[in-house]
Amino acid sequence: MSKIKVKQLSVSYGNHEVLKNISLEIPERQIIAVIGPSGCGKTTLLKSMNRLLELNEDVAVSGDIYIDGTSIYHAETDVTCLRKKVGFLPQHPYPLPMSIYENVAFGPRIHGLDIAKTVSAFSKEGGGRKEKKREMDLLVEHYLSLAGLWEEVKDRLHAPAAKLSIGQQQRLALARVLSVEPEIILADEPTSALDPISAKLVETQFKILKQNYTIIFVTHILRQARRLADYIIFLYMGDLVEHELASQFFTEPRDKKTKDYITGEIS
Amino acid sequence: MKRRKLEENIFKGMMFIALFLVFAVLAGIILVVTVKGLSSLNLSMIIDTPKGGYYLGKEGGIANAIVGSLYLMAGATFLAFVISLPVALALQKEYLGKRFADFTRLILDILWGTPSIVYGAFGFVVMVFLGLRASLLGGIIVLTLLMIPIMTRAMDETIRLVPFELKEMAYALGTTRMETTFAVVLKQALPGIFTAIILAFGRGIGDAASILFTAGYTDEIPSSLLDPVASLPLAVFFQVGTPVPEVQARAFAAALILLFIVMVINVIARLLGWRFSKNIVR
Ligand SMILES: Nc1ncnc2c1ncn2[C@@H]1O[C@H](COP(=O)(O)OP(=O)(O)O)[C@@H](O)[C@H]1O
Ligand SMILES: [Mg+2]
Numbered sequence: 001m002s003k004i005k006v007k008q009l010s011v012s013y014g015n016h017e018v019l020k021n022i023s024l025e026i027p028e029r030q031i032i033a034v035i036g037p038s039g040c041g042k043t044t045l046l047k048s049m050n051r052l053l054e055l056n057e058d059v060a061v062s063g064d065i066y067i068d069g070t071s072i073y074h075a076e077t078d079v080t081c082l083r084k085k086v087g088f089l090p091q092h093p094y095p096l097p098m099s100i101y102e103n104v105a106f107g108p109r110i111h112g113l114d115i116a117k118t119v120s121a122f123s124k125e126g127g128g129r130k131e132k133k134r135e136m137d138l139l140v141e142h143y144l145s146l147a148g149l150w151e152e153v154k155d156r157l158h159a160p161a162a163k164l165s166i167g168q169q170q171r172l173a174l175a176r177v178l179s180v181e182p183e184i185i186l187a188d189e190p191t192s193a194l195d196p197i198s199a200k201l202v203e204t205q206f207k208i209l210k211q212n213y214t215i216i217f218v219t220h221i222l223r224q225a226r227r228l229a230d231y232i233i234f235l236y237m238g239d240l241v242e243h244e245l246a247s248q249f250f251t252e253p254r255d256k257k258t259k260d261y262i263t264g265e266i267s
Numbered sequence: 268m269k270r271r272k273l274e275e276n277i278f279k280g281m282m283f284i285a286l287f288l289v290f291a292v293l294a295g296i297i298l299v300v301t302v303k304g305l306s307s308l309n310l311s312m313i314i315d316t317p318k319g320g321y322y323l324g325k326e327g328g329i330a331n332a333i334v335g336s337l338y339l340m341a342g343a344t345f346l347a348f349v350i351s352l353p354v355a356l357a358l359q360k361e362y363l364g365k366r367f368a369d370f371t372r373l374i375l376d377i378l379w380g381t382p383s384i385v386y387g388a389f390g391f392v393v394m395v396f397l398g399l400r401a402s403l404l405g406g407i408i409v410l411t412l413l414m415i416p417i418m419t420r421a422m423d424e425t426i427r428l429v430p431f432e433l434k435e436m437a438y439a440l441g442t443t444r445m446e447t448t449f450a451v452v453l454k455q456a457l458p459g460i461f462t463a464i465i466l467a468f469g470r471g472i473g474d475a476a477s478i479l480f481t482a483g484y485t486d487e488i489p490s491s492l493l494d495p496v497a498s499l500p501l502a503v504f505f506q507v508g509t510p511v512p513e514v515q516a517r518a519f520a521a522a523l524i525l526l527f528i529v530m531v532i533n534v535i536a537r538l539l540g541w542r543f544s545k546n547i548v549r
Contacts (some may be wrong), residue, residue, distance in 0.1 A: 081441065
């Protein structure tokens with residue numbers, strides 16, 4: 001079964017329609033790349049999937065998106081739960097204004113996650129304050145490792161996160177997203193602000209994470225899409241041109257626009 | 268090339284002159300106040316209340332005005348803070364929406380520009396209506412009103428500087444508006460919030476007109492909220508206008524103490540702001 005079903009989704013800012021009647025299905029535990037020229041609505045599509053869009057004013061959404069068969073635009077949907085389930089990694093990875101440790105501990109705390117369960121491999125009996133603290137330590141270590149950042153920061157967990165390099169901040173953002181135990185990770189050009197080495201590190205983590213998560217990422221680098229993606233969504237000026245297995249997409253594109261795009265004739 | 272260099276130098280010269288003027292005025296004020304006030308500034312001036320006839324006497328000190336100003340400012344700063352912070356937070360577009368927030372800002376800016384004597388007159392009318400006389404409580408309330416617009420707008424401006432993407436990051440984790448506000452916005456804006464408190468404090472502690480009719484004046488230190496209370500700006504105001512040199516010198520001593528308090532508060536706020544800025548994201 002598909003994880004996400006987008007049904008006749010249209011989005012406008014004011015009276016500028018930027019996504020036009022998009023319908024598609026997204027498979028589970030894969031890496032999906034959203035590609036297309038800049039301004040074609042990639043970020044908008046991503047943000048519609050965890051309703052971050054509605055933080056903007058004058059935005060109108062019609063149609064619906066189903067995750068695990070449940071409508072996310074339904075009036076009774078709890079947005080905080082939705083966003084916990086559908087994590088978002090922005091293009092510019094701002095750390096939260098707190099320490100590295102607190103950046104990762106923040107999400108589990110506000111959601112009141114059962115930390116003991118997550119780190120059950122380590123946890124002992126009893127729930128005294130000392131154990132609680134120890135459990136949180138383990139949790140922070142766990143997610144920083146999962147994001148590939150632990151080794152670099154383990155000696156300065158209580159330093160301000162703002163002091164990290166931008167590549168480290170992006171992986172911290174990843175750890176923060178993972179810390180609330182999402183099922184889907186949305187990533188908006190996650191490597192565009194990074195140096196090549198940091199970008200490589202993020203790509204490596206994505207490949208590891210796809211075993212357990214559905215990852216949808218935006219990129220304008222075709223080679224990156226080719227390297228990472230199992231599935232491609234190609235948008236052009238607000239229209240869904242093609243959504244296709246990556247192998248098919250790159251070898252035998254159906255649409256003329258796709259052909260032109262991957263041969264570099266339109267950009 | 269020569270022309271551009273000349274322009275650069277003219278501009279540099281203008282900036283230098285303006286900067287020099289600012290420093291010169293500040294130095295001038297400190298110099299005059301110190302020279303004229305220091306001679307009569309002694310321990311008795313700080314710890315004694317006035318003796319020898321109402322507030323125009325030559326004996327005793329101005330402890331009534333020092334303590335009075337501190338009481339007034341402690342009360343007014345606290346109340347203004349308790350009111351200004353929620354208003355400033357509500358001005359975020361997530362809460363009020365941009366249009367209503369901008370309207371509220373306009374109102375606050377008009378209140379900010381309203382002369383303090385108008386606040387004083389307004390307070391006086393209300394107090395007459397309620398049958399209250401000039402008192403510490405009246406002074407605190409009017410000063411609070413005077414300080415709210417500047418404190419709120421200064422807080423608002425620093426809160427608006429918090430990058431939207433930073434808030435978005437918090438929302439993306441599934442936070443509520445309140446959690447985002449406390450965990451991200453307040454942390455990020457904290458030094459600016461200290462500055463806002465200081466700006467409002469500076470306006471409040473030096474203001475004479477608003478408390479002229481509402482706080483009153485007395486030689487005593489008030490023992491209840493309903494007693495009249497003396498204050499440093501009014502001590503300056505009344506005493507500087509007399510023809511008696513000894514009394515005038517007391518006015519400058521009061522001004523000197525006022526300056527000193529403002530300086531100390533500013534330094535404390537800077538230190539606090541600096542202390543709390545290490546996690547700030549730039
Ligand atoms: N908050 C907004 N308000 C108005 N227009 C917007 C807003 N965000 C994006 N747009 C417009 O919507 C279109 C699609 O934007 P976006 O989804 O960011 O594209 P992409 O990520 O593919 O570059 C662009 O034309 C952009 O100018
Ligand atoms: Mg984009």
